[in-house]
Amino acid sequence: MFTRRNLLLSGAAGAALAGLPAVALAEDMPGVTATEIKIGQTMPYSGPASAYGVIGRVEVAFVKMINEQGGINGRKINLISLDDGYSPPKAVEQIRRLAEQDKVAFIFQSLGTPSNVAIRSYLNEHKIPQLFVATGASLFGEPKQFPWTMGINPSYRTEAIIYGKYILANMPDAKIGVLYQNDSFGKDYIDGLKAALGDKAAKMIVKEASYEVSEPTVDSQVVTLQGSGANVFVIAATPKFAAQAVRKSADLGWKAERFLTNVSVAYPILKGAGLEKSKGLITAAYVKDPADPIWKDDPGYKAWAAFATKYMTASVITDGNAAYGYSVAQVLMQVLKQCGNDLSRANILKQAANLKDVKTAMFLPGVLVNTSPDNYFPIRTMQLQRFDGTRWVSFGKLLSD
Amino acid sequence: MSTLPTAKAEPERSGFIGWGRVGLACVVVFALVLPFMSSGYHLFQYAQVLNYAIALVGLNLLTGYNGQISLGHGAFFAIGGYASAILVAKFGMPYWVTPPIAGMVCLVAGFLFGLPALRLEGLYLALATFALAVAMPQLLNYKHFDALTGGSGGLQLAKPGAPFGLPITSDQWLYFYCLGFAALLFLAARNLVRGRIGRAMVAIRDQPVAAETMGVPISYVKAMCFGISALYAGVGGALSVTIVGYVSPDSFGLFLSLSFLVGIVVGGLTSIPGMLFGAWFIEFVPNYADQLTSSLGENAKALPWAVYGVLLIALMFVMPRGIAGAVTAMAARLQRFTNATKRA
Numbered sequence: 001m002f003t004r005r006n007l008l009l010s011g012a013a014g015a016a017l018a019g020l021p022a023v024a025l026a027e028d029m030p031g032v033t034a035t036e037i038k039i040g041q042t043m044p045y046s047g048p049a050s051a052y053g054v055i056g057r058v059e060v061a062f063v064k065m066i067n068e069q070g071g072i073n074g075r076k077i078n079l080i081s082l083d084d085g086y087s088p089p090k091a092v093e094q095i096r097r098l099a100e101q102d103k104v105a106f107i108f109q110s111l112g113t114p115s116n117v118a119i120r121s122y123l124n125e126h127k128i129p130q131l132f133v134a135t136g137a138s139l140f141g142e143p144k145q146f147p148w149t150m151g152i153n154p155s156y157r158t159e160a161i162i163y164g165k166y167i168l169a170n171m172p173d174a175k176i177g178v179l180y181q182n183d184s185f186g187k188d189y190i191d192g193l194k195a196a197l198g199d200k201a202a203k204m205i206v207k208e209a210s211y212e213v214s215e216p217t218v219d220s221q222v223v224t225l226q227g228s229g230a231n232v233f234v235i236a237a238t239p240k241f242a243a244q245a246v247r248k249s250a251d252l253g254w255k256a257e258r259f260l261t262n263v264s265v266a267y268p269i270l271k272g273a274g275l276e277k278s279k280g281l282i283t284a285a286y287v288k289d290p291a292d293p294i295w296k297d298d299p300g301y302k303a304w305a306a307f308a309t310k311y312m313t314a315s316v317i318t319d320g321n322a323a324y325g326y327s328v329a330q331v332l333m334q335v336l337k338q339c340g341n342d343l344s345r346a347n348i349l350k351q352a353a354n355l356k357d358v359k360t361a362m363f364l365p366g367v368l369v370n371t372s373p374d375n376y377f378p379i380r381t382m383q384l385q386r387f388d389g390t391r392w393v394s395f396g397k398l399l400s401d
Numbered sequence: 402m403s404t405l406p407t408a409k410a411e412p413e414r415s416g417f418i419g420w421g422r423v424g425l426a427c428v429v430v431f432a433l434v435l436p437f438m439s440s441g442y443h444l445f446q447y448a449q450v451l452n453y454a455i456a457l458v459g460l461n462l463l464t465g466y467n468g469q470i471s472l473g474h475g476a477f478f479a480i481g482g483y484a485s486a487i488l489v490a491k492f493g494m495p496y497w498v499t500p501p502i503a504g505m506v507c508l509v510a511g512f513l514f515g516l517p518a519l520r521l522e523g524l525y526l527a528l529a530t531f532a533l534a535v536a537m538p539q540l541l542n543y544k545h546f547d548a549l550t551g552g553s554g555g556l557q558l559a560k561p562g563a564p565f566g567l568p569i570t571s572d573q574w575l576y577f578y579c580l581g582f583a584a585l586l587f588l589a590a591r592n593l594v595r596g597r598i599g600r601a602m603v604a605i606r607d608q609p610v611a612a613e614t615m616g617v618p619i620s621y622v623k624a625m626c627f628g629i630s631a632l633y634a635g636v637g638g639a640l641s642v643t644i645v646g647y648v649s650p651d652s653f654g655l656f657l658s659l660s661f662l663v664g665i666v667v668g669g670l671t672s673i674p675g676m677l678f679g680a681w682f683i684e685f686v687p688n689y690a691d692q693l694t695s696s697l698g699e700n701a702k703a704l705p706w707a708v709y710g711v712l713l714i715a716l717m718f719v720m721p722r723g724i725a726g727a728v729t730a731m732a733a734r735l736q737r738f739t740n741a742t743k744r745a
Contacts, residue, residue, distance in 0.1 A: 045691075046706055048654065083691050083705060088555070088652045089645045093446060100442035114555060118647035121557065139554075182544050183553040214539050 031105030032343040037336070038078045040098030042110045042119075047085035052111050054316060055134060056081045058325035059109060059332075061311040072336040075343075080104060084115055091115035092122065099128055106131055106348050108332055109152070109325075113137040113184070116149075124148045129349045131335070132328055132378070136263070138188050141376035143353070150352055150376045152328055152369075154286055154401075156188035156261070157195070160236070161401040162284050162382050163259045164196025167204075167232060171257065175206045177230030179221055179245055181237055182210040189236035189261065192401075206230050211241060222248040226256075234259045239266070243273040250277035258282065262382075266320065267291065270387065279389045284382035284399070286367045287327065291318040292391055300361035327360035331369050331378070334358050366398045421732065428674075432580060441572035445644060446684060448576045451583040452641040454680035457664045458590045458673060459633025464662075465670035466594055467626045468606030470523065473530030474634045475658030476537040477507045481635025482642040482652070483541060486556045487549050496561055496643050500582060503639035504632040511631020515624035534658040538650040555649025558642065575644045582640055586633060591673050593629075602626055634661075667716060668723050675725025682724075686712060 031038040043056030063079040071077060080102055084091040091110065098104045099122075106129035110116055113135045123130045124146050132152035133140040136159075140151035167174050178193065180186030190208060194201040207228035209221035218241050225233060226249070233256040235245045242264035249258060250273075260281045270278040288295050295301040304326050308317045316322040336343075338351040355378065358369035369378045381400045385392040436444055460474045484506045485499035514533065521529050540546075542553050550556070563574035593599050601622050604612035613619055642648045660683040668679025690708040697704070720727040 047656065083687075085654075085656070085687075086651060087654060087656075088647055088649055089449070089641065092645050092647065093442075093449065096442040096445055100440050112651075114553070114649040114651040117555065117557065117649070118645065121560075121646060183542065185553075210544075212539075212544065213542070 029105070029342075029344045030103050032075075035074070036076045036078055037072075037343055038080065038102060038104040039106060039108050039332075040080045040082070040095070040102060040104035041108050042082050042084040042091050042094045042098075042115060044086035044111060044115075045083040047087065049086040049112060052134075052321055054319055054322045055109065055111060055325035055328075058308075058312065058316070058322045059329045062307070062326060062329040065307060065311055066333060072333060073340060077336070079108070084110075084112075086112055086115065088114045088118035092118050095119040095122065099123075099126060104128075105343060106345060108132060109134045109328055111135065113139065116140060120146055120149050127345055129345055129352065131348075131352050132331065134328075136188075137184055138191075139184075143374060143376045148349060150371070150378070152331070152378050154284075154379045154382055155192075155377060156185060156236075156263075157192035158377065158380055158401040159262060159284050159382060160189040160192025160234075161196040162384070162399045163234060163282075164193045165399060165401075166282075166384060166396075168197060168200070171232060174204055174232040174257075175228075175230045176204050176232045176234060177207045177209070177225035177228055177256070178205060178234045179209050179211070179218060179225060179237055179241075181241065182212055185238070185263075186210065186236045189234065193234065196401075211237070213238070213241075217241075218244050219248045221245075222254075223252065226252055226254045230256060232257045232259070235264070236261050237264060239264045239269045243269050246270070246273035246281065247277050250274065262286075265387075265392065275389055278387050281387040283385055283387075283392065285385050285392065285394075286363055286379055286382050287320055287324050288362050288364055289320060289392060290323045290362065291320070294391070303361050323362040327362040330360040331355070331358055334369075364394070424732070436569070436573040436576045441570060444572040444576045448572075448579040448644050449641065450677070450680045450684045451576075451579040452637045452644070452680075453661075453664065453683055454637075454676045455583050455586050455640070456634040456637035456661060457668060457676040457679045458587060459630040459637070460661050461665045461668070461670065461673070461676055462590060462594070462602070462633070463626055463630035464665060465672075466599065466606065467602040467623065469518075469623065469627065470527040470662075471530040471627075471630070471658075472527050472662060473533035473537075473658050474630070474661045475653050475655065476530075476533045477511060477631040477634035478638035478641070478657060478661075479537050479541065479653035480510055480631075481507050481638030482648050483550060483556075483638075484635065485639035486558060486642050486648045489558055490551075490556045491549060496558070497578070499643075500636045500639040504636040507635025507638075508628045508632040510635075512624055512628030514631070515627025516620075518627065519620050519623055531658075534655050537653060538655075541650040541653075551649075553650060555647060555652070558646050558648075560646045561643065579640050579644065582636060586636065587673055587676075590633070594673065598622065598625075663713065666723060667713070669725025669729075670723065672723065672725035672729075675723055675728075678724035678728075 041056060043053050044050055045053040060079055060081050063077045066072065067076045080098060082094040084094050095107065107123060109132050111134040116133045116135060117139065120130060127148060130149040132150060136153040136156045138155035138157040140149055178190060180189055193205065197204050207225050207230060209225050211218045211221055222245050233249055235242055235258065237245055242260060258281050260283045262283050262285055265283045288301060290301065304323055305317050308314065334355060335348065335352045339347055353371050353373045355369050355371045364383050367379060367381050371378050381398045383394050383398055384396050385394050435447060456474060456478050460471060463469050463471055481503040484503035488494040488499045488502060489496050518526055518529055541550050560571055562571045563569045567574065601612065601617045604617060605619055605622060609619060664679035664683045667682045669675030687705065687709055690705040693708055694704040
């Protein structure tokens with residue numbers, strides 16, 4: 001879908017980036033003074049997705065730490081983090097407040113697919129960078145159509161491509177059954193698998209079964225998929241349904257290689273499915289699991305734990321979302337450092353699209369952040385992991401889409 | 402329902418000018434001058450207040466005047482919003498013709514929903530409408546409607562600019578656009594409740610048996626009231642989608658429906674102008690609460706809704722009849738005071 005849209009939108013909008021001025025005038029730097037830069041974001045501190053609010057809290061705390069250390073290039077950072085309750089109309093309102101009243105330089109890590117789609121047109125129209133959008137949807141890496149909007153998470157599509165490549169290399173005769181949630185999240189996986197398998201997709205994918213979030217169980221879909229004779233089972237499901245699928249496939253005695261989306265790999269979910277029944281699952285990861293004792297001597301983890309203890313509470317140390325927020329905040333600091341004294345919106349975007357092998361504390365070793373004016377998907381590398389009954393164990397090389 | 406104020410006492414008039422008219426004139430002047438003194442972001446908020454106010458008037462006709470409790474008006478707001486978005490995005494209609502159509506769609510939907518709901522009284526009706534609000538986001542996400550609704554990705558709309566080359570910004574135009582609809586619908590609601598149908602609605606609420614004896618067609622009035630109420634919510638939803646420029650199932654969560662109920666109680670049950678206060682409350686107070694808690698430090702980030710709750714309780718305690726009730730009481734006191742000085 002992404003490539004097709006790119007083709008359709010030939011050269012017309014392509015010049016948008018190339019035409020940016022190299023050095024902007026000082027008065028052309030909204031949200032920036034000699035001593036401060038203002039950055040805005042919206043987060044679901046309330047509402048159905050409030051579990052993700054910790055990401056915003058970590059980032060605000062991280063900025064506080066940087067400010068105590070003297071800021072970046074002598075400027076303090078003022079990160080204004082507002083609640084949008086995961087409601088798109090509220091997100092539009094808050095973003096307009098940040099842009100028009102607080103006059104922030106740019107927007108950083110606003111969370112959620114619907115909210116980000118809702119604010120994308122406004123931000124692009126006003127040429128305000130919308131950096132490192134916190135969602136895995138593959139919608140936020142289209143530099144030709146939306147030059148001011150950039151994602152950060154490996155997209156669901158990237159993840160699916162990695163599964164597809166692994167299957168192609170290691171099980172060339174695989175027969176694949178896919179369970180997917182019937183929305184853009186689930187469809188991204190189908191899309192990615194097909195892209196990776198290429199002309200073999202029609203032969204290798206023997207069955208696709210979808211479910212609605214309103215359904216009580218996916219047991220019947222799992223039975224159907226097993227009946228199709230598949231020996232590879234890809235589970236593109238949100239936590240509750242993923243747990244059902246894992247349990248059911250084990251109960252059926254289905255001896256398939258099972259791939260599980262990294263959205264649903266948290267320990268409590270697998271515990272719900274049964275740890276014994278979860279044994280052998282494969283996923284792709286990019287964030288270190290802070291609850292895994294293997295990292296206890298890792299310098300990145302130690303820095304994270306020390307930060308969390310000092311600036312937040314020790315209880316967030318094991319929260320994967322919090323660790324993710326810490327790493328993305330480090331990427332932001334890299335962008336600001338690269339900007340030097342030219343903090344115009346154009347230069348901020350230019351530097352965000354010019355990241356080279358940025359390392360962070362809590363992304364897995366080898367998972368580096370890379371962008372270019374043509375590549376708005378900063379993380380395209382993931383590490384395959386297998387569940388051994390108690391924890392996820394990395395295996396094989398890092399894979400890219 | 403007997404605790405609700407029954408008939409509205411007209412404030413005692415003296416001379417050719419009453420405080421009520423002075424107030425109305427002030428509101429009109431204020432509403433017309435506002436867009437030239439505010440930033441685009443504030444105008445967006447004010448327009449949103451007007452849209453919520455329209456929906457609140459609708460809910461108030463149903464709950465305040467007719468005594469039927471609805472916890473599901475967010476669903477009609479959603480239907481109106483989606484109707485407008487689909488007409489614009491899929492059928493290429495100009496945005497300004499969609500609010501009346503969205504209103505009609507909701508009138509029919511509300512009337513049909515109101516018919517079976519006639520058998521349900523009080524809390525049971527509240528539960529039935531609650532179910533509607535819970536189901537709506539999932540219905541909008543239903544895969545067989547994807548071609549129309551855009552599924553979970555929703556629909557994006559272009560933001561309209563001012564027509565006829567008017568020298569005003571897009572935000573100013575959209576504010577006036579919403580203001581026009583709000584004025585029209587407020588006036589219509591005022592006329593409705595002052596007339597025969599309005600009296601029938603109140604009679605059904607207070608004394609259903611007596612009303613029936615007097616020949617009021619109870620089922621028809623109740624179902625029609627539901628329909629009109631939904632129409633208001635639908636127009637509000639359609640206008641809201643135009644100014645936001647985006648619609649998705651997440652735009653109309655359950656919380657929206659509950660906010661509407663908060664809005665009519667805060668604004669004042671059985672008050673039409675009070676709905677402006679109610680809408681102001683549901684639009685702005687969560688923001689104030691968020692700012693207040695942010696200033697308390699990072700660990701208070703989870704608290705804005707606690708502050709909101711405290712404010713709500715305090716308000717109900719100080720102004721048991723809503724903001725409109727408090728304003729009316731104050732105006733009456735002022736009137737008595739002027740009368741007294743005149744006599745002196």
